[in-house]
Amino acid sequence: FEPITVGIAIGAASVLTGYLSYKDLYCRFAECCRSERPLNASALKQDLEEKLFGQHLATEVIVKALTGFKNNKNPKKPLTLSLHGWAGTGKNFVSQIVAENLHPKGLKSNFVHLFVSTLHFPHEQHIKLYQARNCYPDQLQRWIRGNVSACAGSVFIFDEMDKLHPGVIDAIKPFLDYYEQIDGVSYRKAIFIFLSNAGGDLITKTALDFWRAGRKREDIQLKDLEAVLSVGVFNNKHSGLWHSGLIDRNLIDYFIPFLPLEYRHVKMCVRAEMKARGSAVDEDVVTRVAEEMTFFPKDEKIYSDKGCKTVQSRLDFY
Ligand SMILES: Nc1ncnc2c1ncn2[C@@H]1O[C@H](COP(=O)(O)OP(=O)(O)OP(=O)(O)O)[C@@H](O)[C@H]1O
Incomplete structure (x- = not known):
């Protein structure tokens, strides 16, 4: 027998015997949105520990945040992670690992969406015009709504947040809030990941202080950075989060620092x-x-x- 014929025969037999539902079978060939699928927390942890170098804080917080969120059957809001740090320290890399652990096709999944601010909204000087014509908030909101309607567990990654105009953030703010539904769609199972270099210099300063004091990098704890980070980012006019209301309304669940690499x-x-x-x-x-x-x-x-x-x-x- 050829392998394909055997495969078809097994598939048909499985369906007939009820071993596999039609959906299971369908999902073996096409990508399905499985928002309820539990997260394999140990696989995520192992992935991060093996592949991500020098970021003990990010590893710890990401595993904790995602495990807690995915174990909660009734989250009150979507999960929002804000990743901060110097260039090339692994923020995009981590987003890719997280995406793959949530949707096996990772960044290629239909349920994972990468939004690059300089690519999608390159003309900051035209922001007023966009606003006046009501085109960008509308388009962006429709895009988010459409994707979450198709898959509640959609993942949105916003890169270069520090280059994103606060007006654009205003457009996504309602989706991050504690609403049960907006126009019949619930956003509570979605995950938003924001990446930015804002706060990178403050993180570096803390790491350097530790180094100069002869203390180990691995001894840096979240509490050494979290306050500095949220205040620092909030006060930084170029952070993108500045005055956007994301911070003072507590819409960001976790600030995740990325240490500079040695x-x-x-x-x-x-x-x-x-x-x-x-x-x-x-x-x-x-x-x-x-x-x-x-x-x-x-x-x-x-x-x-x-x-x-x-x-x-x-x-x-x-
Ligand atoms: N901490 C790390 N551990 C392992 N590989 C890393 C790490 N940081 C960066 N890399 C490697 O470098 C590449 C570039 O890093 P990445 O794009 O994740 O940086 P970034 O923090 O997002 O930078 P930027 O702020 O400039 O966008 C990654 O694809 C990965 O291969």
Whole structure:
């Protein structure tokens, strides 16, 4: 027998015997929205611990936040995570890991949506015009409504939040609030992830203070950063969250700090990239790539100023 024929026969038999419902069978071939599917918290934790380097706080908070939210049958509002930190420290990378753990196709899923502010709304100077014509809030709101109607557990990732005009945030604010329904649609099972560089300098300062005091990076606790972060971000005119009411209305559930990456983390990124390309890890190349990166502050040279961001392109030279 050919494998395809056997597959069809097993599928048909399963349906006939009631072993698999029609929906189960359908969902093996097409992507289904499974908002009620429980989160495999240990798989998420393992993924983060293995793949994300130097971010013990982000790992801890993300696992806790998602586990709590997905275990709650009746959340009162959607989950909103605000990821902050220096460039190249893993914010987009984490969003991708989270997305894959919620919807197996990850960023390619029909239920995961990436919104890049500079791509979707590039003309800040035209914001008044957009507002006057009522086109962007309307379009954006319709887009969110349509996606959540199709899948309650939709995931929205807003990149470059610091470059997003507060007016745009106003448009999404109602969806993040404690409403049971808006026009017949409930947003309470959706997940919104905001990424920004805002607060990156404050996070770096705290990490540096620890380093200078001879304390371990892993000893930095959330409480060392959380207040600094929310006040700092709130006071930063360029944060995108500024005066948007997201913070003073407590619509952000978790502020998640991403620490600046050190030389040893950059090396880990190079090794991971080599493995991902199917090559053997060559420690000589690892050191060479890591040494090509630039580090700050000027005197101590501890943190990579681009995180792990240019590792992939640098590796192409070897
Ligand atoms: N902490 C990390 N652990 C493992 N890999 C990382 C980490 N940070 C960055 N990388 C690698 O570098 C790439 C670029 O990082 P990423 O796009 O996640 O940075 P970012 O924090 O979103 O930066 P930006 O603020 O500039 O958008 C990732 O795809 C990943 O391969």
